[in-house]
Amino acid sequence: MTARWIPPEEYVKTIANATSYAGFYFTDTAGRPIQLRAVRNEDAWQWPGGNMDPGETPWECALRECFEETQMAFTGPQKLLAVHFITRGSHWPLNKFGVIFDGGRLTDEQIGAIVLDPGEHTELRVHTLQEWEELMSPVGFARLKAADHARHTETVAYLEH
Template structure:
């Protein structure tokens, strides 16, 4: 505004004439100059490209190339499966040809870059010979690292839809060398057929089916201060 007191002067800051505003005699306060200097200083500290290793905030801090940074992160693996169920509350289980004799939910490990939903669909086709389009997510179960060296695992369980015993007998084709049997099991049966954490996981899935919810689990348990 013509004849008005420059803002910098009102704030008690030194005034500097600038030609940056088209030679109109505008003023830049010292605070603005300090801000510009700070931006210039930061620009000299930030690496010019992702592969650089320049200190940015404090001694010892460096920018790592993405591949090297990702290599420092914890390693986790993922898996997925599908819950096929009948009108009597039974859920389809499979008996692996290997392992400790416990029955399992159809499913398996995720391939590199694969979505969990796609894993569930692929595994049902490979293990049972069925073309199933998974429905909604019923549970995610986070399993901590195991004593045998297996990393932490995030397991995703999807609704595989309804199935009858007659349809299963007519269409299931078990993966040779991988599975030896299948069955539609009741809650009482799966509590003895499956490993404890798997039975807890299946209990949560069965509840999610009837309550239209999704469960988040820690090794089969709902998270509490005792199971974290």
């Protein structure tokens, strides 16, 4: 059987669709993760990041979202920590891919200078992994723990939820 060429506009209708996000994982100088409490779900703790805009790369998205949510202009290197895949379900109609970059360690002064977007987050906290585990959902904590482990082992984590 001979393969038939399909124009890209038709072909994309036959493959999986997904949304995507990108963000930064930050810690303080002691290595304790920094997270933000989400406005739309007060039980959700997350780091600066969000959904990619059309035509945007993961890196561009992470930079934009970080600035929008914290007023912090990240200038560090592009260091990938994790790729996160979330299966579609009752909570979201499409699969979702996430790209998590290492934002490095922030000083107390840098943390104190963060200005949260009140439409996105209500507070910033710094805790040990053990303390975060008590505050977070198992899925959220698994992502946090994987990013932290990837940083410490200088590897890249891959997660599926």
